[in-house]
Amino acid sequence: MTERNGSGNRIFPPRPGVATARALAGAAAPSSAAPAGNTPAAPRPQATETIARRAGAMVNEIDFPGFVAQLVHGTFDAIVDASIRQMESYSSLVTSVAKTLEQFTEENVTPNQARDWLATRYPGDVQLLLPDGGERVEPRLVPRSDDLEPAWLADFGIEGEVLSAELLEERIVPQVRLKVGGERQQLLATMVMLGMNRVVVRDGSITSKVMFRAAAQDAAKVGYAAGTDPKAVANWGERGSLSYEGQSSTMVSTVAVNAQNESNVRADLFGEVKLNFVSETLPLDRMVEPAKAALVQRHSPAMRPAAPPPVAAPAAPVAPEGAPAAGGTG
Known part of the structure; x- marks a missing residue:
C-alpha cells in the first residue's frame, strides 16, 4: 500500500513529529563524533592527593623561626629602650637642677607666667590686659585703680611706692620670675635627691x-x-493509516x-x-659625681644639712646663802 496517488501527491499527511525527529536525528549524526585532533581535558586531581602538597607549600611560606626571633628581639629592644629613655630623662633633670637660679629661670619661666602669677595672687590690685590687635601686642599688667600702695610691695623691697604699670612690668615681674623659678628648682632638686625610681x-x-x-x-x-x-506515542483520534506504519517509541x-x-x-x-x-x-650618688650632687643638694632646702644649734654660754655659779660674795671683805 502506498501513500501516493497517481499524480504523485501524498494521500495521507505525514504524522506530526516523525519527519522532524528523523531530520534532527540525521543532522545530529555527523556532529556526534568528536573532531579529530581534539584531546579530552585532563581529569582534575582529587583533593586528597593535593592536600599534602598545599600543606607543604604553606609550611615553606611561613617563616616560624623568623617569627620567634622577631618576638624575642622586639621584647628585648623594648625593655632596653625604656631603660635608656628613663636614664636620659633623669640625667636631663639633674643637669637642669644643677644650673644657677638665673639660668634655670631664663630657660623654664617666661614673663607671661610671672604675669599670670601676679594676676592670680593679687586679683584685687592687679589686672592682666591681653593683646587687642592694635597698639598692645603682648599681655601687660596694670593696676586696677590709681594711687594704690598695697602692703605686699614690701615683699619685693619697694614698699611705700605707688603701684603703676611701669613698676609692675620693670621691677616686679623680673622678681616674680626668679621667685617662681626658685620654687620650681627647689621642688625638682628635692625629687632628684630622692633618687630615680626605675x-x-x-x-x-x-x-x-x-x-x-x-x-x-x-x-x-x-x-x-x-x-x-x-x-512518539500515537494519540487517540489520529487517522487509521498510522496503524499500518507500526508502533514506534x-x-x-x-x-x-x-x-x-x-x-x-x-x-x-x-x-x-x-x-x-x-x-x-x-640613689643620686651612684649616678653623678659628688660635685654635681653637691650643686643639686644646694638647691634643695629639704636636703640641706641642718645647722647645729648655737652653743649657750655656761651660766655663772650661784653662791649659797650666807656665803660672802666674791671679792668682799670680812
Missing part, C-alpha cells in the same frame, strides 16, 4: 607556637533516569554526575610574652 625586669617568659590544620574531602554522585518520549535516558572535591589548609601563629617587673630606687 623599673626592673626580674623574670618572664616568651611563648610562641604554630598550628597547621589540613582537611580534604572528595565526593561523587551519579544519578540515572530513563523514560519514554511522549511525542523513543526511550530517553539521562545520566547526571556530580563530583565535588574540597580542601582546606589553615595556619595559626601564636606569640605570648610575660614579664614580671619590680620597682627599685637608685
Whole structure:
C-alpha cells in the first residue's frame, strides 16, 4: 500500500513529529563524533592527593623561626629602650637642677607666667590686659585703680611706692620670675635627691607556637533516569493509516554526575610574652659625681644639712646663802 496517488501527491499527511525527529536525528549524526585532533581535558586531581602538597607549600611560606626571633628581639629592644629613655630623662633633670637660679629661670619661666602669677595672687590690685590687635601686642599688667600702695610691695623691697604699670612690668615681674623659678628648682632638686625610681625586669617568659590544620574531602554522585518520549506515542483520534506504519517509541535516558572535591589548609601563629617587673630606687650618688650632687643638694632646702644649734654660754655659779660674795671683805 502506498501513500501516493497517481499524480504523485501524498494521500495521507505525514504524522506530526516523525519527519522532524528523523531530520534532527540525521543532522545530529555527523556532529556526534568528536573532531579529530581534539584531546579530552585532563581529569582534575582529587583533593586528597593535593592536600599534602598545599600543606607543604604553606609550611615553606611561613617563616616560624623568623617569627620567634622577631618576638624575642622586639621584647628585648623594648625593655632596653625604656631603660635608656628613663636614664636620659633623669640625667636631663639633674643637669637642669644643677644650673644657677638665673639660668634655670631664663630657660623654664617666661614673663607671661610671672604675669599670670601676679594676676592670680593679687586679683584685687592687679589686672592682666591681653593683646587687642592694635597698639598692645603682648599681655601687660596694670593696676586696677590709681594711687594704690598695697602692703605686699614690701615683699619685693619697694614698699611705700605707688603701684603703676611701669613698676609692675620693670621691677616686679623680673622678681616674680626668679621667685617662681626658685620654687620650681627647689621642688625638682628635692625629687632628684630622692633618687630615680626605675623599673626592673626580674623574670618572664616568651611563648610562641604554630598550628597547621589540613582537611580534604572528595565526593561523587551519579544519578540515572530513563523514560519514554511522549511525542512518539500515537494519540487517540489520529487517522487509521498510522496503524499500518507500526508502533514506534523513543526511550530517553539521562545520566547526571556530580563530583565535588574540597580542601582546606589553615595556619595559626601564636606569640605570648610575660614579664614580671619590680620597682627599685637608685640613689643620686651612684649616678653623678659628688660635685654635681653637691650643686643639686644646694638647691634643695629639704636636703640641706641642718645647722647645729648655737652653743649657750655656761651660766655663772650661784653662791649659797650666807656665803660672802666674791671679792668682799670680812
